[in-house]
């Protein structure tokens with residue numbers, strides 16, 4: 037399917053399934069703060085990580101965040117969870133080409149997580165597709181599969197703290213994406229996927245990490261609608 041033929045999708049799986057082939061090439065345009073955002077997430081994800089860690093990537097898509105972790109920890113074993121099979125197929129192709137040990141799980145984030153224990157649970161731009169109750173429930177389940185002292189890093193699209201700021205963040209996101217070369221077709225396709233977005237504020241999510249029992253829950257990075265949320269399993 038070409039980007040121009042996309043106007044509306046029935047499900048989130050079909051929306052991301054259609055995007056799988058062009059997803060990676062559009063990332064730096066559609067995530068204007070790409071380097072700082074993923075860079076900060078990677079810094080936390082690999083802090084104190086053993087040489088051959090077990091890492092779970094939630095809503096892994098084409099494996100972008102997983103591949104960044106594998107570049108820092110080449111002996112990592114990665115488990116990638118996603119509900120869109122074409123995205124996971126891209127991830128398998130990319131990670132296999134680099135010789136990265138990994139397995140994929142085609143499942144919804146609402147279903148039970150692989151048991152672990154994991155040294156790190158990572159996620160990027162995926163959990164905002166769940167409703168708020170789903171996010172809170174997932175945060176509790178993430179803690180259940182983390183090894184003691186393990187880290188959870190959620191590099192996320194968040195809601196603005198007020199409706200006015202949310203509207204401003206949305207407008208500036210489009211301005212910044214256009215400034216980086218996104219055209220009408222790419223933005224229309226992104227907006228079609230964004231019809232499934234249910235973002236929560238960073239402040240609410242730090243509260244839910246605290247409520248779930250994470251140690252040092254925090255939002256160490258935020259640029260407009262892009263935020264990194266972190267917390268640790270008690271040692």
Ligand SMILES: C[S@@+](CC[C@H](N)C(=O)[O-])C[C@H]1O[C@@H](n2cnc3c(N)ncnc32)[C@H](O)[C@@H]1O
Pocket residue numbers: 048049052094095096097098099100101117118119120123143144145146159160161162165166
């Ligand atoms: C914007 S992509 C992000 C992919 C990757 N983490 C990255 O940073 O590029 C969001 C991914 O989350 C997946 N996703 C969204 N909701 C999901 C759910 N409820 N269960 C499993 N995967 C989901 C989509 O299929 C998609 O691959």
